[in-house]
Amino acid sequence: MKTTGTFAEAGADLEFVDISKRFPGFTAIESLNLTIPAGSFFALLGPSGCGKTTTLRLVAGLEEPSAGRILIGGKDVTNTKSFQRPVNTVFQSYALFPHMTILENVAFGLRRRKIDDPLGKAHEALRLVELDHLAARRPAQLSGGQQQRVALARAIVNRPALLLLDEPLGALDLKLRRQMQLELKSIQTEIGLTFLHVTHDQEEAMTMADIVAVMNKGEIEQMGAPEQLYELPRTAFVANFLGQSNLFTGQVTDSTADFITVDIAGRGIVVPRTRAQRHAGEVTIGVRPEKLMLHTDAPAAGAGINILGPGRVTDVSFSGVSTSYIVHIPGLGAVTVFAQNMVFGPVVNEGAEVWVSWTVDHGFGLEDEPTPGSRFPADASTNAIAIQRRAALETELEGA
């Protein structure tokens, strides 16, 4: 343990090497390899039970990995205790000490590390989150948003190499959450620490993070910049966890240097070769609902346009900025379309006969092994997806 404390000079890389964590009865994480670059705002996104909180607790030292190593700034910290790691956490419940004032809460870590002028530095951190005027209060006297900011100040005042955020905005209402997201992001830019943020809120992850890793069943499904993940999801899980997707399965009928053509309900649907993970056999392709156009007359077929239809509108629901239509296309099932509300009222009504079209560049092809059925259900269970992923990996291994 450090006797005289020093602040971390800058954010540090975080590296997971073959980390596994098994609890009695289940495996939370299976050989996870992950590198989080210094100074980045990294979000771990996934449904509850996907292992993201366990990952965070492993970094904080609150859990010990069953196997593998954890490196912070190149140094192996696998066997160091929680209080010896240059890491601080903003807890989901904030975990402010109820028997101490706000100021003493913030100064707690500084005092433990015997850093000079703990109260002065605590005041400084409270000024950063604009709560210095409440320094003498107790946590119970603060609102949820204020408590969240105190928890943040209490962590960043220690200048950790790595700041861990465990769904810190989950308890706040929507408006406050948006405001805190922006504040967190600007504080991170200002002090330049490495932030590791765990959340199940895809919008939060996309707004704040430089890099998002989508986690499922203890594994990372896909990792990248938010736009990249959204534009080019590689698996059905990512395609549906990060926003919504229409997914179709069919046989590849033609494959050129630039495009592949897939037979979907009798029509040749074209996907750019670079946007598709698999180029032969049966494949699953997808397109985002907001990229689709609705037509009441059959649109003219042309290069660069994919068309499906005709189908019948089975549901219209208005949600302010857009209207969502469910179109039932024979032999294909339900297709979701989001249309901007450019005119007053819905463009088409329930029961109308429509066609949908999209620009070829908006389609994407998944790496999942397609199900025996025609397409993925929109709410494919994570379990089903995981089984398919394993099957896909097995065939890949056999092929190699």
Place this chain on the structure above:
Amino acid sequence: MAFAAFASSDAAVTKPPRRKSTIALVLLLPGILYMVLFFLTPLISLVITSFQAELPGGDIGEYVPALQWQNYVDSASEYLPHILRAFGYALVATVFALIVSYPIAYYIGVKARRWPLLQSMMLTLVIAPFFISFLLRTLAWKQILSDESPVVQALKAVAILPADGHLTGTPFAVIFGLTYNFIPFMTLPLYTTLERLDTRFLEAGSDLYANPATTFLKVTVPLSMPGIISGTLLTFIPAAGDYINASRDFLGSSKTAMLGNAIEANFLTLQNYPVAAALSIILMAVILILVGVYVRRSGTEDLL
């Protein structure tokens, strides 16, 4: 409140505890060792004592280790009236205490919620008897119920009590004293469960066409079952073993002596340790059996 002891359950413990057990051992060992030395081994020595035989040609109070089952037969037959009185009086006192306490607990826990200060003041009054010696309280009743007291005079005047009647020294006085002394033990656990009772259940009951009496019997009482169980146990167990109320210096007479009186007399006065020990084991065994059956019947095993 320790009176919620019987109502506290391990279900409240959420996270599965898992960590190194050396610290656990250090924390547990002194206290557990203490309980083994001063609770468990005394029970064992009680069992051993209960089988002892008189030392041939020995003095009063001198016994030798033996396996004399006869001690149980002898003491049970000699003190059968005491055994029956102990459980009979305790049972009646428990029922009375429940009847008296339930409305008090209901009022403080449910009706008085709107006035927290009144609620805490009334609760203080309920536990106030704890702050004055148990023995003095009982003696006060002895004086209040004595033959010369205005209470007895008045009862005789309206002919509820015959001219030569007494209150003290009768089973009535003993049961009265037991009931009085254990009302706080009954009220507190009842209060603890009723205070947490969601009144929306009562509103739902009346919304679903139940009249107040039906709502009370079908909703309130079942929901307060944990409190009823802990209250009745906290009353019945000590009442069955009590010997103050039934003592002739307090509210009883030789005709009201309970099992506790027999144990005390045999142990401390007659120095007939094997009989006292056998009676203690009988008391403990009967209580454990009754409590076991009661708890199983009411389907609240998790309370223990």
Place this chain on the structure above:
Amino acid sequence: MTAPPLETSNPSPERAAAPRPRRRFAGLGLPIYVTLALVFLLIPIAYTFVFSFNDSAKSNIAWRGFTFDKWLTVCNEPGLCEAFGNSILVGVVATALATALGTAIAIALVRYRFRFRSSISLLLFLPMATPEVVLGAGLAAQFLALGTQKGIVTVILAHTMFCISFVVVTVKARVASLDPALEEAGRDLYGSPAQVFWRITFPLLLPGILAAALLSFALSFDDFIITNFNSGAVDTFPKFIYIAAARGIPAEANVVASAVFIIAILIVVVSQVSRSARQKRLAKLG
């Protein structure tokens, strides 16, 4: 959802009118009953208090006139103040021992998993389900078998034993309600295990520990049955009363009991008032 809900929300005139007088009566019945019951509970206390001012001679049965003398010369009654002092000594030592041992057990029971967990819980629960006379006789039988001289030490040993169970139950509830994230936050903020315990865990458990200590002291102070079996020639305050009951209680005993009662009630009322004041202040700030 058509007719039935309408009916309840819009009662017919006869249903609305009929229960009125009855309900008003029932509405008063419960408060009246509760008031009478509380008065009933207080009767012996009032009696004890009043008779502490009785100008009694040998026994304190008949009212012989008002006097303050017994309050001023309370220790003139032979053995009374000595017995009272013994009760305080036993209470303090037994409380300290039981609180320390019981708190450690409570923390271990909630926070750790180990073998024989349920047997240990049973061992701690059983004394509360055992009549005092059995506990007292058992200890006395053990002391007899070991040839231990009964005295104040044996009383303290006995009281510590039955207090431990109550401490465990009281503190356990507090430990269980403690958010483990608070201790994790302490570790995360560079607190060593000892620092986390003394700066976070212990202060947060303190209200529960204090409540357990007060309860232990009260139980020990008022215990008679177990004491009677294990005190030998030593008197505690309840034992003094028990012995005196045979020949008549001196008014000085009422003085001691009344004084203890007043102090205990004052402690409770002051803590309640200060707590409600603190809650009001919190509510205002919030």
